[in-house]
Amino acid sequence: MQVIIKENYDEMSKEAAQIIRDAIHLKPNLVLGLATGSTPVGTYKELIRMYEEGELDFSKVVTFNLDEYVGLPPNHDQSYHYFMHDKLFNHININPANVHVPSGIAKDFAKYCQWYEDEIKKAGGIDLQVLGIGSDGHIGFNEPGTSLASRTSLVTLTEETIRDNSRFFEKEEDVPRFAITMGVGTIMEAKCCLLLANGEKKADPVSVLVEGPITSQVTASALQMHPNAIVIVDKAAASKLKRVDYYKWAYENRPRF
Ligand code: PGA
Numbered sequence: 001m002q003v004i005i006k007e008n009y010d011e012m013s014k015e016a017a018q019i020i021r022d023a024i025h026l027k028p029n030l031v032l033g034l035a036t037g038s039t040p041v042g043t044y045k046e047l048i049r050m051y052e053e054g055e056l057d058f059s060k061v062v063t064f065n066l067d068e069y070v071g072l073p074p075n076h077d078q079s080y081h082y083f084m085h086d087k088l089f090n091h092i093n094i095n096p097a098n099v100h101v102p103s104g105i106a107k108d109f110a111k112y113c114q115w116y117e118d119e120i121k122k123a124g125g126i127d128l129q130v131l132g133i134g135s136d137g138h139i140g141f142n143e144p145g146t147s148l149a150s151r152t153s154l155v156t157l158t159e160e161t162i163r164d165n166s167r168f169f170e171k172e173e174d175v176p177r178f179a180i181t182m183g184v185g186t187i188m189e190a191k192c193c194l195l196l197a198n199g200e201k202k203a204d205p206v207s208v209l210v211e212g213p214i215t216s217q218v219t220a221s222a223l224q225m226h227p228n229a230i231v232i233v234d235k236a237a238a239s240k241l242k243r244v245d246y247y248k249w250a251y252e253n254r255p256r257f
Contacts, residue, residue: 001224002254003210003247004232009198012234013042016130016196019230021050023128023192029060031120033129033187034088035140036065036080039196040130044088051092058094062123064116065101066131066140066187070154070178072104078168079104102152102180113152113180120186129190133197136160137205137218141181148214148222150183184222193226198234206233207240 006012020043024030034040050056065080074081081101089099100119106112120126131139136158142150143158156178157165166172187193197206209220210231223229238244 001210001226002230002251003238003241004230004251005238005244005248006232006234008234009042012196012198012232013040013046015232016040016043016194017046017050019194020047020128020130021056024056024058024061027127028057029062031062031064031123031125031127033126033131033182033190034063034065034084035130035132036067036083037132039132039198041087043130043196047088048091056092058092060098061094062098063094063100064120064123064126064182066129067179067181068102068104069176070104070109070180071176074101074103074105078174102182104176104180106180109154109180113154116152116180116182117186126190128192128194129187131187131193131195131220133195133202133205133209133220134161135164135201135205137208137220139184139187139195139220139223141179142184142187142219144217144219146184146216146219148188148216148219149185151185152180152182154178154180184219188222188226191228193223193229195220195223195229195231196233197231197237200236200239202233202237203240206231206237207242210241211243 068080072079084101102116136144141155162175166175169175208218212221214221214224
């Protein structure tokens with residue numbers, strides 16, 4: 001796992017956008033896994049800037065989002081469909097046919113989840129998966145206790161996640177109780193995982209993700225078993241890590257050959 005510690009949110013976002021840009025330059029038809037939440041918003045802003053300045057072409061990029069609330073139609077302003085269009089897709093030259101966000105209003109969820117998995121496979125698998133981390137350590141909506149081998153499925157959110165996300169809704173009762181999410185096993189099949197975290201609230205889950213035992217109680221810790229995981233954190237989110245000096249030293253002295 002490569003741990004990159006940045007001074008602040010802006011620096012974290014810029015570093016993440018550069019990694020995504022370089023991946024698209026190497027492979028214009030990159031299969032890019034995307035995340036929602038407040039963490040990646042700065043990265044998406046930076047990608048939009050790169051597109052506007054002619055540094056990036058999304059015309060062949062294929063995207064798969066991690067998750068969606070159950071019960072919210074795509075035009076609901078708190079749905080992740082809406083979020084992704086608002087924060088990224090409406091501002092870049094992505095082909096709408098190449099965009100995949102799980103449906104929160106599928107009729108048969110089991111069938112739909114299998115279809116989503118099949119679509120990822122048909123696209124050749126995810127090359128680069130962007131991830132946030134929940135204050136309870138989740139990736140996607142894989143809450144504590146989820147099997148680290150889980151596949152795309154319908155899940156129940158924790159009270160902590162409902163509370164965390166209630167800031168986007170009028171009242172806590174409006175936050176959906178269920179979601180559809182790529183599984184930990186699905187995420188682990190991405191060729192590269194890029195997890196972003198900022199702020200003090202993420203210091204505890206980040207410390208387990210990077211230095212704790214691998215446990216289904218913090219599903220992000222599965223990334224310790226991923227052959228190509230990059231974790232970019234700001235100083236506040238890194239504040240409970242024990243080996244900060246080494247991570248900084250290893251980053252500064254990373255092999256460039
Ligand atoms: P946040 O959410 O980016 O809004 O903190 C992260 C997550 O729940 O994965």
